[in-house]
Amino acid sequence: MRRQGWILAVLAAIGLWFFISIEPVLMPFFVSMVLAYLGDPLADRLEELGLSRRLSVSVVFLLLSLVIVLTLVLVIPMLGRQLGQLIELLPAALDWGQTSLVPRIRALTGIDLGTDFDQMRQALLDNWRETGTFAASLLAQVSRSGLALAAWVGNLALIPVVTFYLLLDWDILVAKVRASLPRHWEPAAVHLARECDEVLAAFLRGQLIVMLCLGIIYAVGLTLLGVKFGLLIGLLSGLASIVPYLGVIVGIGIAGLVAFFQFGDPLMLLAVGGVFGFGQLVESTVLQPKLLGDKIGLHPVAVIFAVLAGGQLFGFTGVLLALPVAAVVMVVLRYLHAHYKNSTLYDAGRQPQDEESP
Structure with missing residues (x-):
């Protein structure tokens, strides 16, 4: 069994080296x-x-x-x-x-x-x-x-x-991939694959639709207000909303500066804030519950780290894959954590105290 583990580790290292080598294609x-x-x-x-x-x-x-x-x-x-x-x-x-x-x-x-x-x-x-x-x-x-x-x-x-x-x-x-799995691994692998599919579906289909809807709301709202570069600012804010609250911060900051520089009226700042506030209201009451729910569960700090690490390791391809890979890693870690909580390693420290207690 230990020999098989070493073989799998070597094969995984070779596969990782191979993918890094051919990253440009x-x-x-x-x-x-x-x-x-x-x-x-x-x-x-x-x-x-x-x-x-x-x-x-x-x-x-x-x-x-x-x-x-x-x-x-x-x-x-x-x-x-x-x-x-x-x-x-x-x-x-x-x-x-x-x-x-x-x-x-x-x-x-x-x-x-x-x-x-x-x-x-x-x-x-x-x-x-x-x-x-x-x-x-x-x-x-x-x-x-x-x-x-x-x-x-x-x-x-x-x-x-x-x-x-x-x-x-x-x-x-x-x-074919499922049929190629070792028979004693198949139930756990299929269970993990289904959880990963739920998370990836929530991210790729749900999060991308949320980003697109927010970008459209921000772009249309800023354009109707007459703010210059409203389309550009709105779509950039929608893309930045992949990290929670980052899109709002970036959008209000840039749009507020542009609106104040363009109109010189403090009331326009309130109007810009109203556009982004409406977008946040739609996201929290309609988009997030309907499209995402609580399936992804990636912390904002984890999102930032995943994007930066992916870009550092694999360039643009790593940025594209950072969050899907992070979502899959999260599912695997939850699975391992559940097994750890049910293992003798986790319970070993408590057993002596349980035996001494009356």
């Missing part, structure tokens, strides 16, 4: 796995209605493709325009801070931030110019390098192909 496959996982329940539902598996997968694939294409066609250009406007307004915003904000702070507190603000302003402008120069040189380098451009396009082209075939054979792959 894994991203399209991981994206395809996520899309196939999200689309499989709908394909199963269509099969129950009488459609063949191939036809069901084709319908789901077309729906996923339509959503992605509409997002690229409608949302990305608007975000690009607003981002360009934000870049153009950065020097004006810094000048406003130097001429208006710094004197007000000096008058209220007596603290002179003029020199520090000048240094910060110059550093921001210099880094902004360097970022633009770096981006331009990077794009030029990619354009000159036909091999790098071909590899990038090839990775994008792989995603729909791999997604289609994974969707087509998803149930077969799951059945």
Whole structure:
């Protein structure tokens, strides 16, 4: 038994080393796995209605493709325009801070931030110019390098192909993995797999829908108020809401500054707060209970740590996988903790005291 454990540990280490070694080519496959996982329940539902598996997968694939294409066609250009406007307004915003904000702070507190603000302003402008120069040189380098451009396009082209075939054979792959498990491990493995599926479904389907709904509420509300970059700020706040309360903090901070700089009216700050307060009300009373419940249970600190650790270890692919992997690890740890509480190791320290007690 101990020998088998060592063999499994060595195989796991070799597998981890292998995946780290080929990390640059894994991203399209991981994206395809996520899309196939999200689309499989709908394909199963269509099969129950009488459609063949191939036809069901084709319908789901077309729906996923339509959503992605509409997002690229409608949302990305608007975000690009607003981002360009934000870049153009950065020097004006810094000048406003130097001429208006710094004197007000000096008058209220007596603290002179003029020199520090000048240094910060110059550093921001210099880094902004360097970022633009770096981006331009990077794009030029990619354009000159036909091999790098071909590899990038090839990775994008792989995603729909791999997604289609994974969707087509998803149930077969799951059945083969289950049949390959050692017989005495199968009950525990199936139990853990079902719990992981519940958590992942709550996260991938529930949390992503919550983020999307919050982003739409914030973007529409800020746009109706006339706040510049409302779409950009709203969607960024929705993405940041993957960490509880971070989206609200980021959104109110940025939108409040933009609204105050744009209108100069303190009442607009209350209006911005009302937009985010309405979003939080909808999230707490409708979205969270209906879509998530208490299935995920990841602490905000654990969420932050998982994202940072995933990015440090595996780059962008690690960021994409950080929270799903953390959710699975949480399920496994709960399972191990339950077994530990029922083990003799946990009860050994209490038995002598129990025997001495009258």
